[in-house]
Ligand code: A4P
């Protein structure tokens with residue numbers, strides 16, 4: 001079986017839902033990578049950084065043959081494709097069109113600052129734990145314990161599930177990446193490209 005990774009995706013600039021949907025599509029189009037499950041979408045108050053708009057956040061579970069650094073490089077490319085600007089002067093935790101964090105990868109532990117596993121702040125973020133718990137009530141954060149207990153300790157302040165905003169599973173044969181990221185800066189919410197669909201839980205191909 002291929003390794004599983006848990007990804008947190010977030011957006012607080014432009015067409016947030018459209019960007020997250022494109023991100024799901026682009027992740028599903030990575031080599032030998034399948035999106036197995038997609039959480040409900042949450043509207044979340046920004047944590048840290050300057051005053052900035054609320055985020056939409058969701059969690060994805062993927063199966064991939066990419067290595068952990070290979071997945072990080074791929075997700076950073078997708079962030080850039082969706083107009084994310086990462087410059088030396090940019091403010092930490094500042095607003096962004098798209099942020100993809102690797103929350104855990106096959107239960108690995110790593111303190112490498114280039115790829116810290118699990119993600120060093122996941123255990124203290126309801127915007128990660130709440131959607132992850134929706135997907136897997138028995139989930140556990142390596143080295144930190146059950147997600148249910150972490151979430152109970154933290155509470156759900158600042159995060160609100162948005163039943164009208166739904167991310168669909170990736171469509172086959174669609175690379176997901178916008179030809180012009182400008183198309184994503186309109187306000188497509190609610191519904192985003194293609195409108196609402198069924199919450200996505202995809203079964204892994206044999
Ligand atoms: N990096 C190390 N470990 C990881 C990992 N597990 N996953 C390195 C992804 N990246 C990892 O990230 C900085 C560096 O972290 C990368 O070069 C990578 O090698 P970045 O994406 O360039 O910058 P950033 O996202 O601004 O910084 P950072 O520290 O990753 O911030 P976070 O922790 O991602 O927080 N509030 C709400 N409500 N919702 C959000 O989604 N997101 C953030 C960003 C802050 N507040 C938020 C949200």
Ligand code: MG
Pocket residue numbers: 099100101
């Ligand atoms: Mg990040």
